[in-house]
Amino acid sequence: MARLLPCPVARALDFAGDPWSILILRDAHLGFTRFQEFRKSLRIAPTVLTRRLTALHKDGLLEKRLYSERPPREEYVLTDAGRDFVPVLMILGAWAHRNCGSNLARYVDAETSTKIEPVAVDAVTGARLGSRPIRMAAVHDAA
Amino acid sequence: MARLLPCPVARALDFAGDPWSILILRDAHLGFTRFQEFRKSLRIAPTVLTRRLTALHKDGLLEKRLYSERPPREEYVLTDAGRDFVPVLMILGAWAHRNCGSNLARYVDAETSTKIEPVAVDAVTGARLGSRPIRMAAVHDAA
Numbered sequence: 001m002a003r004l005l006p007c008p009v010a011r012a013l014d015f016a017g018d019p020w021s022i023l024i025l026r027d028a029h030l031g032f033t034r035f036q037e038f039r040k041s042l043r044i045a046p047t048v049l050t051r052r053l054t055a056l057h058k059d060g061l062l063e064k065r066l067y068s069e070r071p072p073r074e075e076y077v078l079t080d081a082g083r084d085f086v087p088v089l090m091i092l093g094a095w096a097h098r099n100c101g102s103n104l105a106r107y108v109d110a111e112t113s114t115k116i117e118p119v120a121v122d123a124v125t126g127a128r129l130g131s132r133p134i135r136m137a138a139v140h141d142a143a
Numbered sequence: 144m145a146r147l148l149p150c151p152v153a154r155a156l157d158f159a160g161d162p163w164s165i166l167i168l169r170d171a172h173l174g175f176t177r178f179q180e181f182r183k184s185l186r187i188a189p190t191v192l193t194r195r196l197t198a199l200h201k202d203g204l205l206e207k208r209l210y211s212e213r214p215p216r217e218e219y220v221l222t223d224a225g226r227d228f229v230p231v232l233m234i235l236g237a238w239a240h241r242n243c244g245s246n247l248a249r250y251v252d253a254e255t256s257t258k259i260e261p262v263a264v265d266a267v268t269g270a271r272l273g274s275r276p277i278r279m280a281a282v283h284d285a286a
Contacts, residue, residue, distance in 0.1 A: 008236030008247040009169050015243070019160035026152050030279065060242075081242040086273040087263030091234045093151030099203075099224040100158070104151040110276035116265045118272055120230030123260035130229040133253035136173065 007136065015059045016085065020044060020052045022092075025061065025078075025085050033075035034067075061085065090118040150279070158202045159228065163187060163195045165235075168204065168221075168228050176218035177210075204228065233261040 016022055020042070027041050039049055053076055056062040061082035064074045078085075090107055094117070097104055107116040120129040159165055163185070170184050182192055196219055199205040204225035207217045221228075233250055237260070240247055250259040263272040 006247045007169070008239035008243075009232050010166060011243045011247055012235045012239040013162040013165060015239075017162035017165070019156040022156060022160070023153060026150070029277075084241060084273065085238060086277075087271075088231075088235050088238050089152050090272050090277075091263050092155045092231050095228060095231050096151035096155040096158075098227060100151070100154045104149045104154055105279040105281060107277050108280045110278045113280070114267065116272070116277060117267050118263055119266045120234050120261055120263050123262045124257065128230075129233050129259070129261055130227065134172075134229075134233075134250050134259060135253045136248040137251045137256070138248060 012088075015061060016088075018052065020048060021056060022089070024049075024052055024056060025082060026089055028062065028076065028078050028082065029086050029089065033065075033077055035075075038076075056082070087118075090116070091120050094118040155231075158204065159231075161195065163191060164199060165232070167192075167195055167199060168225060169232055171205065171219065171221050171225065172229050172232065176208075176220055178218075181219075199225070230261075233259070234263050237261040 016025065023042055024038055027038055032038055032041060035046075035049065035053070038044070038053070039046060042049070044052075053062065057064060057076065060079055062076040063079050065077050067073055067075045093104075093107065097106075107118065108114060109116060121127060122129060159168065166185055167181055170181055175181055175184060178189075178192065178196070181187070181196070182189060185192070187195075196205065200207060200219065203222055205219040206222050208220050210216055210218045236247070236250065240249075250261065251257060252259060264270060265272060
């Protein structure tokens with residue numbers, strides 16, 4: 001199937017198919033921007049972090065911003081495509097909440113502190129995804 | 144943060160943090176069950192496929208089912224936790240649809256053939272995820 005139709009899941013994994021990349025995006029959503037912040041949060045080897053940040057920048061999920069002129073120092077902030085990744089993280093986390101035990105951190109609204117219950121639905125019908133059988137189709141085959 | 148609170152994203156990646164594992168789950172959702180089906184679909188080395196199938200089985204996302212007594216042959220079918228992964232795949236694919244070009248395959252309802260538009264929302268408020276700032280909190284901190 002992946003050979004007949006370009007699969008969106010496979011395509012997404014070209015960008016974020018690595019656990020470190022996904023955890024860097026998670027930390028970026030939580031407000032981290034600087035190399036040392038990511039390094040400490042993730043306990044990741046500097047060489048690996050450099051490689052992942054470079055890839056996320058090249059792929060357009062992070063952009064560089066100068067935060068110091070002298071010495072020149074850059075930080076990493078999410079692009080629109082990077083910010084758009086937050087629903088993926090939350091749906092992935094919600095799966096863990098349902099299937100991997102109850103002691104995991106929760107998502108809460110940063111302003112109201114109310115608990116968030118991430119669910120995936122079809123915007124057209126409102127049906128929960130996973131409640132009906134699906135298939136993949138080329139763009140022109142879909143109604 | 145990952146050290147203070149068990150992060151649900153990191154926990155999910157313990158199970159499905161590998162591109163091959165995610166693509167195997169995708170193929171399982173599309174109805175593939177047998178070793179040779181996965182191998183042909185993914186063009187994956189048999190040793191790698193064996194390792195990934197074993198891990199997904201051990202982690203409780205796939206279960207084995209005997210489909211031939213003589214010779215004994217097993218196939219892999221999704222468990223409840225594995226089936227519950229479909230929203231993750233669809234939200235990941237929807238991200239690719241929005242950010243990686245328009246020529247990708249679409250999800251359609253297998254019975255009605257209508258196009259599905261996967262979105263992630265908060266089940267409590269109905270708000271689209273990503274539209275408001277969020278933070279992580281320990282279970283007992285959330286309202």
